[in-house]
Amino acid sequence: MRIALTHNLKLTGSPEEAEFDSPATIDALSEALGRAGHDVERIEVSGPPSRVIARLEALSPDLVFNTAEGHKGKTREAFYPALLDELGFPYTGSDAYTLCVTLDKTLTKRILTGYGIPTPRGRLVTRATIENGALDDITFPVIVKPNFEGSSKGISGDFSVCEDSYQLAQVVDRQLSRFPAGLIVERYLRGIDVSCAFVEGLGHDGLLEPIEYVVDPRFSNLYNVYDFHLKNVRPEHVTLRVAELPGEVLERIKSLSRRIVRAFDLKDMGRCEFRVTPRSPSSQHGYDVHFLEVDALPSLDPSAGLFLAARRSGAEFDDVIRAIVKSACKRRGITSLLESTTARKQKKGLRVGFTFNMKREGGGDAEAEFDSPTTIQAIANAIESYGHTVVPLEAKPDLPHQLMAARPDVVFNIAEGLRGRGRESQVPALCELLGIPYSGSDPTTLSLCLDKGLTKQILRAAGIDTPDWQVLTTGREKMKPFRYPVIVKPNAEGTSKGITSASVVNDEPSARAAAKLLLERYGQPALVEEYIVGREFTVGLLGERRPKVLPPMEVVFIEKKEHPVYGYEEKQYGTSRVRFECPAQLTAAEVKRLDKVARDTFTALGCRDVARIDLRMTKDGTVFVIECNPLPGLTPDFSDLCNIGKVAGMDYRTLIGEILAGCIKRYREQRAAAAPLGVPNAPALAPPPAAPTPMRATSSAPQTSTALALPLTTALPSPPPPKLNGT
Numbered sequence: 001m002r003i004a005l006t007h008n009l010k011l012t013g014s015p016e017e018a019e020f021d022s023p024a025t026i027d028a029l030s031e032a033l034g035r036a037g038h039d040v041e042r043i044e045v046s047g048p049p050s051r052v053i054a055r056l057e058a059l060s061p062d063l064v065f066n067t068a069e070g071h072k073g074k075t076r077e078a079f080y081p082a083l084l085d086e087l088g089f090p091y092t093g094s095d096a097y098t099l100c101v102t103l104d105k106t107l108t109k110r111i112l113t114g115y116g117i118p119t120p121r122g123r124l125v126t127r128a129t130i131e132n133g134a135l136d137d138i139t140f141p142v143i144v145k146p147n148f149e150g151s152s153k154g155i156s157g158d159f160s161v162c163e164d165s166y167q168l169a170q171v172v173d174r175q176l177s178r179f180p181a182g183l184i185v186e187r188y189l190r191g192i193d194v195s196c197a198f199v200e201g202l203g204h205d206g207l208l209e210p211i212e213y214v215v216d217p218r219f220s221n222l223y224n225v226y227d228f229h230l231k232n233v234r235p236e237h238v239t240l241r242v243a244e245l246p247g248e249v250l251e252r253i254k255s256l257s258r259r260i261v262r263a264f265d266l267k268d269m270g271r272c273e274f275r276v277t278p279r280s281p282s283s284q285h286g287y288d289v290h291f292l293e294v295d296a297l298p299s300l301d302p303s304a305g306l307f308l309a310a311r312r313s314g315a316e317f318d319d320v321i322r323a324i325v326k327s328a329c330k331r332r333g334i335t336s337l338l339e340s341t342t343a344r345k346q347k348k349g350l351r352v353g354f355t356f357n358m359k360r361e362g363g364g365d366a367e368a369e370f371d372s373p374t375t376i377q378a379i380a381n382a383i384e385s386y387g388h389t390v391v392p393l394e395a396k397p398d399l400p401h402q403l404m405a406a407r408p409d410v411v412f413n414i415a416e417g418l419r420g421r422g423r424e425s426q427v428p429a430l431c432e433l434l435g436i437p438y439s440g441s442d443p444t445t446l447s448l449c450l451d452k453g454l455t456k457q458i459l460r461a462a463g464i465d466t467p468d469w470q471v472l473t474t475g476r477e478k479m480k481p482f483r484y485p486v487i488v489k490p491n492a493e494g495t496s497k498g499i500t501s502a503s504v505v506n507d508e509p510s511a512r513a514a515a516k517l518l519l520e521r522y523g524q525p526a527l528v529e530e531y532i533v534g535r536e537f538t539v540g541l542l543g544e545r546r547p548k549v550l551p552p553m554e555v556v557f558i559e560k561k562e563h564p565v566y567g568y569e570e571k572q573y574g575t576s577r578v579r580f581e582c583p584a585q586l587t588a589a590e591v592k593r594l595d596k597v598a599r600d601t602f603t604a605l606g607c608r609d610v611a612r613i614d615l616r617m618t619k620d621g622t623v624f625v626i627e628c629n630p631l632p633g634l635t636p637d638f639s640d641l642c643n644i645g646k647v648a649g650m651d652y653r654t655l656i657g658e659i660l661a662g663c664i665k666r667y668r669e670q671r672a673a674a675a676p677l678g679v680p681n682a683p684a685l686a687p688p689p690a691a692p693t694p695m696r697a698t699s700s701a702p703q704t705s706t707a708l709a710l711p712l713t714t715a716l717p718s719p720p721p722p723k724l725n726g727t
Helices: 023-035 049-059 076-087 096-103 105-113 127-131 165-178 228-233 247-264 305-312 317-332 335-339 373-384 399-406 423-434 443-450 452-461 508-522 568-573 588-604 640-647 652-677
Strands: 002-007 039-044 063-066 122-125 142-146 183-187 192-199 211-215 238-242 269-278 287-295 351-356 389-394 410-413 469-472 486-490 526-530 535-543 553-557 578-581 609-617 623-629
Touching: 002 023, 002 049, 023 039, 023 317, 039 049, 039 652, 049 076, 049 535, 049 652, 063 076, 063 317, 076 096, 096 105, 096 247, 105 122, 105 183, 105 247, 105 287, 122 127, 142 165, 165 183, 192 247, 192 305, 192 317, 211 305, 238 305, 247 269, 247 287, 269 305, 305 317, 317 335, 351 373, 351 399, 373 389, 373 652, 389 399, 399 423, 410 423, 410 652, 423 443, 443 452, 452 469, 452 526, 452 588, 452 623, 469 508, 486 508, 508 526, 535 588, 535 640, 535 652, 553 640, 588 609, 588 623, 609 640, 609 652, 640 652
Parallel strands: 002 039, 002 063, 351 389, 351 410
Antiparallel strands: 122 183, 142 183, 192 211, 192 269, 211 238, 269 287, 469 526, 486 526, 535 553, 535 609, 553 578, 609 623
16 A cells, blocks of 8 residues: 655754654654565655645655644644545544644543543643633642643653642742643552553553553652653663552553543544553552553653563564555555555556756756766656656757657656746746646746845745845846946856856955956856854755745854855865854754744745745844755765755655645646636647657666667657647
């Protein structure tokens, strides 16, 4: 089956990402699904939901393996299951209703009380309920927890347990500032923490052996609470073991867990947590069991207690993942797909025209923006790995004939064009003329962004900070009273062509001299721009109207120059003069500022599908946009966007799939709009004599060979003009 693995990726150790999955966990899940014979597509769900929808619709998976926790709000865990229900994609795990209810600790306990399940007495506390005396008539000690959080977020063994009213009032006031949706204040019970996992198809009725959490006494907190610090910061101080309790207590835990699974109709998997408290020595029965929490979307980290319990019943990590998939398929009535994985009917892919300009030896900086045969092959392999047929189309003067002959469904475009300041717009304009959906921004955006002066006018009009500038067309114009130093660049070039450390000058005569050299060399105006002293960043974005912003990458200058430049040599060949940090070492406020400026720039310039934006941040935190590249480099393991994608949990193939998803979405919208009228999707042209040979990929990994199936150095013969309407 084709399985989409939806997840939130943990990139930092911040509490906000405590419930997200680490890269190692996602790797483990993906590999386990792959070993079971499935094709796995990873979909990281940060960013706008429209991006997730586009990826899912482009992939059209048989099943979604969902671990996504959502981002914010009391219903965050329910968001993606609800979205998948709406889109009609079957998925693993419980439905939106169950996830919504079980994230609410107070409501969960209230429901389970009706099923005869003992739970510590507690109440929901908000700012409004405090005014109505919600903290009156409390029996101490109590523990204060956020009502709508998991992973012990907001719980500390040092301050969450309160012994008197004064301490409680202080803790509640402080915690409501962090968790305004509400807190649960419940009776604190001394004892041990035990969990009982549920995986449909394993154990007895899906219930596994209870697991006990044993904290190293040297690092135990005052109240022996399994808190956020122990769970997320110092997990090595906690040992997981099969609970060492009397048999009747273990059976009691399983019996209560069975009721909880039925009460909430948990699907495929879940975990119930209990506090086991010793009774007085005179009691005939040694322990009481109280329910604490149910997790309908439990962690699938290989080190989690669920897998320790599974091994007790003879099931390894892969067995658990297969059981979850099998349970979901059975519920959804798609077991036949699971049983016939090797002989399943393949989904029909699209015919993808792949337009590019290829870099050849001896081309110099005239071909600096072109792509090497290795990069072209890597992109083709990535596209073909999604089941599509790739038709290579080098963007040379005969491209119109090639496109008409190829008749692609969509075009994946990385072509830079051959000449002129509108060169990057030539292929998209041709695709629009022929009615072929294509990846990336439209001709207007590509033309504007290549002209640095026009780009800055648009940004300035949109209220976005960009360094002061002037475009010199002759070099003899009267110059503005700049604050020197300034940097002098070609006005309509990419890849930092014409930019070196010598491009930064300290006075007007030097600026004029530098501009004159560029005018003569590139035959185009020169841009004189105030040099911004500060940290340099580049930010990648994916999507359309509400793009997904990838983690910012900082360009760190190793050489301690007064005015360092990330120029042509560094971008083309790499150098020891700079290094890159991604994600950049920034405060949350700084990241938010960079994200906003990048997103505003993307929107102001009308970018689509993909872009990379270069910025500088001054000491006072002002962010200046230096440049926007809506056609960024895609060289594996080298281009900035590819390296940023890795940090965001995207391998090269996934990054190409993200960019491709936008034009597939537009292709399907075009077909849907045309279908009621009976209008064909392709241009109304007579069938050509012959189509170009599809590119064949032998592996989904980038190839080192520069040979392509199509002899790209030779132009295809032009087919005869098409006959229109029989004329």
